Amino acid sequence: MADQRLVRGARTRHKIARHGVDVASLEGLNGLSIGRLAADLELSKSGIQTLFKTKENLQLAVAESAREEFIKAVVRPAQNAQPGIARLRALTERWISYIEAPLFAGGCFWAASLPDFDSRPGKVRDALLFHRRTWLALLAGELHRAVDTGEIAQLDMDLTLFQIDAVLNAANTALRLGESDAASKVRRAVDGLLVPPH
């Protein structure tokens, strides 16, 4: 009986956190309230409070849920592509689908949540930053590989990563604002950054 309760609790936690990602992608992680989640999911506020204890715990569970979904939708499928440029392109294509489809109701979860937390040190900001850094490290790995195997010319790694990250985030904003050619701009911008070796 106790085991079944634990399983049910874990499922409910998971469902709440996943819905929290959708709300946060629209309103920012700080716009997320237990009251809103309770109303949307027809649960009691006290039930949600029992499961997560604090608002910070809820925000951390939501950030973790976003990360799991992102890995499933963007990172893992791209691993089927050859390392280097092919995989870098697969990652950016999957990222474009992630915001075009979109995976979360309001587009990119981190683009919506980072502005609320970038000035607010703490565990939530750390969790959001951890995602940002592992994502950039993933792109960096494929770029390094592409340079090492001679697929592309030497490049300023930090600057190129900054520019790829910048156009991906700009495309998220543009798509949210109905500027439908953003995906094509990302592709052209990334193409322009990857110069063939002499």
Add this chain to the structure above:
Amino acid sequence: MADQRLVRGARTRHKIARHGVDVASLEGLNGLSIGRLAADLELSKSGIQTLFKTKENLQLAVAESAREEFIKAVVRPAQNAQPGIARLRALTERWISYIEAPLFAGGCFWAASLPDFDSRPGKVRDALLFHRRTWLALLAGELHRAVDTGEIAQLDMDLTLFQIDAVLNAANTALRLGESDAASKVRRAVDGLLVPPH
């Protein structure tokens, strides 16, 4: 007496809206509450309510205040530079100062506010978009001039604007997160986009 009251009302409105920009740059325009403004400025909530009537009116006044400050700090000083590349660089340098100084407590007001409103049609979103479009049109004007006078080679105007806007916004996020080399990256990225004519 009635005139003095009007003047005093206008001054208070201005002060509230300007402080609202600082709060919104930290929390997003949607995180702005009359209660918070009243507490910060030691005014009564009912007084603020009388001046702005609705939350939407308050948000519009805050967006307008942000725009005025931005024009004073970024747009107008750059008009002293020669039209074309010199003025484009002056605009991006002023923009960098705008987020480095920063002019508003939490960095770029629009970067903090657009994610809250990009999915929410209405007057506030229109005001935020108006700013975005006039800013991009301003940069476009200088780029066109630079191409027409042969300062730089022909370029894909929409794509270049998208990329300049993208790196400026990325620098705002990076600076908020303590990545202090963001300004240098913006400069190098913009330099890379402006190719001398053959």
